[in-house]
Amino acid sequence: MKIRRHSIKQQDSSKESKSIKERIMDDFHHSSDLHCKSFEVPDIEITILFIADITNRKTIQKLIIAPLLFLAQENEPITPFSLTGKLPVESMEVVKNYDKINTYLMDGFTIIIAKGETEVVYAIETCNFVKRKTNEPVNEPTISGPRDGFVESIQDNKSLIRMHLHSNDLVFERFAVGTEVKTYVELAYVKGKASEELITEARERIQSVKAEYLGDAGLLEQAIGKNKFSAFPELTNTQFPLKVTNALMEGKITILTDGSPTALIAPTTLNMLLQTPDDYYFKWIPASLTRILTYFAAIISFVLPAVYISLISFHHGLIPTDLAISLSKTREGVPFPSVIEAFLMELTIEILREAGIRLPKPIGSTVSIVGAIVIGETAVSAGIVSPMMVMVISFTAICSFTVPNYQLSLALRSIRFFLLFFAAILGIYGILIALFILSTHLVSLRSFNVPYMEPFAPIRFRQLKDSVIRLFFRLGKKDGKLHE
Amino acid sequence: MIRKMVFTICCLLFLSACWDSNEIEDVGLIIGVGLDFGEDEKFSMTHQYVVPNNIQRSQGSQAAGKPFQNLTLEGESFFEIIRENSLETDRPPNFTHLKSLVLSEKLIEEESVRKLISFFLRDHEFRRTVAVFVTKEKVEDIMSVEPTKEIFPAVQIKELTQNNDKSLEILENTKFSELSSNISEDVSFVIPEIEINQNRIRLSGAAIISDQDFKLAGWLNREQVQGLKWLTNTVKGGLVSLTGQEEKHSEDHVVLEIITAGTEIHPKIESGKLKVEVSVNTTVRLGEDWNIERDVFKQGWDEKITKDAENHIKKSIQQVIEPAQNEYELDFLGLSKWVRIKEPAFYESHKKNWNETFKDVPISVDVKVDVDGYGTQDLQ
Numbered sequence: 001m002k003i004r005r006h007s008i009k010q011q012d013s014s015k016e017s018k019s020i021k022e023r024i025m026d027d028f029h030h031s032s033d034l035h036c037k038s039f040e041v042p043d044i045e046i047t048i049l050f051i052a053d054i055t056n057r058k059t060i061q062k063l064i065i066a067p068l069l070f071l072a073q074e075n076e077p078i079t080p081f082s083l084t085g086k087l088p089v090e091s092m093e094v095v096k097n098y099d100k101i102n103t104y105l106m107d108g109f110t111i112i113i114a115k116g117e118t119e120v121v122y123a124i125e126t127c128n129f130v131k132r133k134t135n136e137p138v139n140e141p142t143i144s145g146p147r148d149g150f151v152e153s154i155q156d157n158k159s160l161i162r163m164h165l166h167s168n169d170l171v172f173e174r175f176a177v178g179t180e181v182k183t184y185v186e187l188a189y190v191k192g193k194a195s196e197e198l199i200t201e202a203r204e205r206i207q208s209v210k211a212e213y214l215g216d217a218g219l220l221e222q223a224i225g226k227n228k229f230s231a232f233p234e235l236t237n238t239q240f241p242l243k244v245t246n247a248l249m250e251g252k253i254t255i256l257t258d259g260s261p262t263a264l265i266a267p268t269t270l271n272m273l274l275q276t277p278d279d280y281y282f283k284w285i286p287a288s289l290t291r292i293l294t295y296f297a298a299i300i301s302f303v304l305p306a307v308y309i310s311l312i313s314f315h316h317g318l319i320p321t322d323l324a325i326s327l328s329k330t331r332e333g334v335p336f337p338s339v340i341e342a343f344l345m346e347l348t349i350e351i352l353r354e355a356g357i358r359l360p361k362p363i364g365s366t367v368s369i370v371g372a373i374v375i376g377e378t379a380v381s382a383g384i385v386s387p388m389m390v391m392v393i394s395f396t397a398i399c400s401f402t403v404p405n406y407q408l409s410l411a412l413r414s415i416r417f418f419l420l421f422f423a424a425i426l427g428i429y430g431i432l433i434a435l436f437i438l439s440t441h442l443v444s445l446r447s448f449n450v451p452y453m454e455p456f457a458p459i460r461f462r463q464l465k466d467s468v469i470r471l472f473f474r475l476g477k478k479d480g481k482l483h484e
Numbered sequence: 485m486i487r488k489m490v491f492t493i494c495c496l497l498f499l500s501a502c503w504d505s506n507e508i509e510d511v512g513l514i515i516g517v518g519l520d521f522g523e524d525e526k527f528s529m530t531h532q533y534v535v536p537n538n539i540q541r542s543q544g545s546q547a548a549g550k551p552f553q554n555l556t557l558e559g560e561s562f563f564e565i566i567r568e569n570s571l572e573t574d575r576p577p578n579f580t581h582l583k584s585l586v587l588s589e590k591l592i593e594e595e596s597v598r599k600l601i602s603f604f605l606r607d608h609e610f611r612r613t614v615a616v617f618v619t620k621e622k623v624e625d626i627m628s629v630e631p632t633k634e635i636f637p638a639v640q641i642k643e644l645t646q647n648n649d650k651s652l653e654i655l656e657n658t659k660f661s662e663l664s665s666n667i668s669e670d671v672s673f674v675i676p677e678i679e680i681n682q683n684r685i686r687l688s689g690a691a692i693i694s695d696q697d698f699k700l701a702g703w704l705n706r707e708q709v710q711g712l713k714w715l716t717n718t719v720k721g722g723l724v725s726l727t728g729q730e731e732k733h734s735e736d737h738v739v740l741e742i743i744t745a746g747t748e749i750h751p752k753i754e755s756g757k758l759k760v761e762v763s764v765n766t767t768v769r770l771g772e773d774w775n776i777e778r779d780v781f782k783q784g785w786d787e788k789i790t791k792d793a794e795n796h797i798k799k800s801i802q803q804v805i806e807p808a809q810n811e812y813e814l815d816f817l818g819l820s821k822w823v824r825i826k827e828p829a830f831y832e833s834h835k836k837n838w839n840e841t842f843k844d845v846p847i848s849v850d851v852k853v854d855v856d857g858y859g860t861q862d863l864q
Contacts, residue, residue: 319508321639329536
């Protein structure tokens with residue numbers, strides 16, 4: 001799908017030889033879905049152009065063609081300019097720039113070319129794109145929160161945000177991003193909550209994107225992110241409107257992309273990625289315990305295999321005697337060193353996980369059964385891996401499932417291998433080196449000029465009450481989470 | 485910048501220790517060590533290896549053999565013997581899980597404990613929590629006694645003393661760390677003794693190690709161990725059995741259970757002479773009573789019991805003070821510590837010949853027993 005763009009000069013020169021209609025038809029290479037209908041109203045010739053599959057034909061017939069034919073019978077003198085206000089539509093724009101016609105057509109507008117002594121082009125909104133109903137976001141299940149999730153239509157997504165956030169301070173700014181093909185991107189913020197620097201920064205980053213075509217929010221995320229060499233996500237990725245509105249009320253900005261059900265929230269901190277909306281819907285004591293659990297599981301999900309490896313191949317003295325004896329019994333006869341064994345198992349789990357995602361759902365369950373039986377049972381009884389290793393790796397995998405943000409869990413997966421490598425060479429000492437490198441990296445990361453590790457480093461005591469634990473908030477206070 | 489980082493990481497990776505890993509199943513875990521004299525005045529060292537494959541975990545599969553292997557080797561020094569192990573086992577011995585060290589009577593009679601354990605204290609693999617025991621039996625025999633509840637004899641030996649809150653006759657473990665601190669402080673101390681009784685391992689008394697040469701000075705029997713426990717304030721529980729009249733199972737046989745116990749030692753200087761006052765405070769409960777006529781609801785029912793118990797405890801304490809002062813002339817009771825703390829000037833001047841001073845110190849024992857319960861009893 002390429003658009004030939006015309007310069008003003010071309011436009012002038014070709015104006016003499018071709019009519020506007022023909023030029024449009026040429027620009028679309030006479031594509032079969034570009035419909036064109038011409039008819040005569042007294043004194044002027046009217047041509048209607050629209051792309052059939054993204055417009056509502058009934059609307060076109062009822063609100064455009066029928067009134068025009070009716071006008072023809074009325075014998076009123078019509079000039080091309082007098083059409084405005086004659087049609088029962090909400091808005092009817094006069095297009096003055098030829099280049100815009102193509103954009104309008106692709107957005108689902110109907111173009112009316114009225115030709116009399118002069119030629120006037122009108123655009124009327126009649127779009128009807130394919131739409132999906134909103135349903136629960138698959139990646140972010142919630143227990144008691146609202147069930148609606150973002151869809152592919154940016155209008156619907158904006159409507160969802162407006163529905164959850166009734167505020168006249170909520171501002172949307174529209175950008176068209178892409179050098180070849182334009183994709184609409186909306187920047188949302190709450191005026192007065194989000195700082196001006198943040199908004200300006202976001203604007204600049206969106207405008208400076210130089211991509212041919214942005215198909216999805218994920219591409220935009222990478223295009224506007226600055227930490228190219230980090231595994232950690234710089235923007236929070238969500239399909240959950242309430243998460244967006246909460247973030248907006250906290251003074252963050254949100255970027256919506258047309259055609260993508262994913263909203264991007266910035267700035268992002270590690271703390272934010274480990275929170276779920278459910279944390280706020282329950283009372284603070286169980287919510288805090290859940291938080292602690294999530295943090296704990298997140299840490300286990302990248303540290304455990306490395307610690308296990310270093311304990312059984314370097315620091316035997318650190319294991320309690322009974323455990324050491326039973327470990328050495330279970331490892332008896334395993335052909336690989338524990339490091340190779342761990343890499344093998346990790347690889348298997350990752351492959352199973354990828355296979356589970358890629359396969360269609362009905363077959364996906366087969367994979368998990370085959371994986372569980374073949375890898376878990378048979379490998380152990382065949383003596384290829386030790387049962388303890390299977391336990392460690394699968395517990396790690398389960399822990400990584402508790403991480404609420406998928407991007408973050410991907411990052412932790414990468415770090416797990418990094419740690420495993422260091423542990424394999426140097427034991428606990430290696431793990432410490434790896435953790436030093438990791439923490440140095442995390443502390444130096446910034447997302448839209450906000451430190452990634454906030455509120456831990458730099459420490460912000462006020463915000464700590466909504467980090468590993470979630471203390472009660474006083475509703476109505478400025479620092480409260482809810483917007484009432 | 486990046487070059488510097490890569491350089492640093494390379495240094496961290498390649499210029500460090502612990503490079504070589506050793507899988508846990510390739511390590512010969514040693515959980516018990518026994519030291520003895522072999523033939524020709526050579527040392528003999530018994531290693532108790534774990535044989536993981538022979539541990540029975542799931543039901544059904546019958547284990548092929550014993551879950552442990554005792555390897556006794558002889559040599560001139562312990563380090564050499566350990567290295568000699570390599571000739572016989574495919575797995576390098578690892579002592580990080582060592583539980584107990586058993587010394588034979590013969591060995592500590594002739595060699596100083598200080599010399600014996602110097603290697604074990606010097607090496608980093610030996611933990612300071614290893615329990616040390618002395619035996620009159622052959623070390624090799626006691627290490628091969630089939631354990632009754634544990635899997636390994638060495639573990640059973642160590643765990644025996646766990647019951648020290650149940651019986652007055654059980655000393656707490658003497659750990660490596662205590663051994664080394666006692667030796668460096670130049671004080672006498674005791675090491676618990678184990679013996680084979682009807683083919684089972686059993687705790688008996690204790691061996692006294694002299695501070696002069698750190699060799700065996702004598703033995704304490706089980707009754708004397710009781711007194712020692714009272715004196716060193718290590719009583720955590722146990723029974724005080726009052727037989728009353730001479731014959732056993734007489735009408736007024738009473739068994740008291742110790743609930744709390746505390747001993748304070750007050751050294752005092754009176755006109756330049758040291759005097760030690762020992763005061764014992766203990767709370768007991770009537771545990772077993774053969775005098776069914778006793779009415780515990782009557783005022784003063786416990787007067788006689790209290791008095792008997794006080795005398796009993798006092799007697800048992802004197803049972804250990806007497807040989808310490810007169811027979812061995814060694815202060816293994818830990819009195820020097822209290823004198824050092826409370827009368828530092830006196831201790832400083834008598835430190836050199838403390839044992840000489842100790843043997844003439846008058847020690848008075850004062851016991852206070854409080855009977856605070858009689859359990860549940862029918863109302864008659």
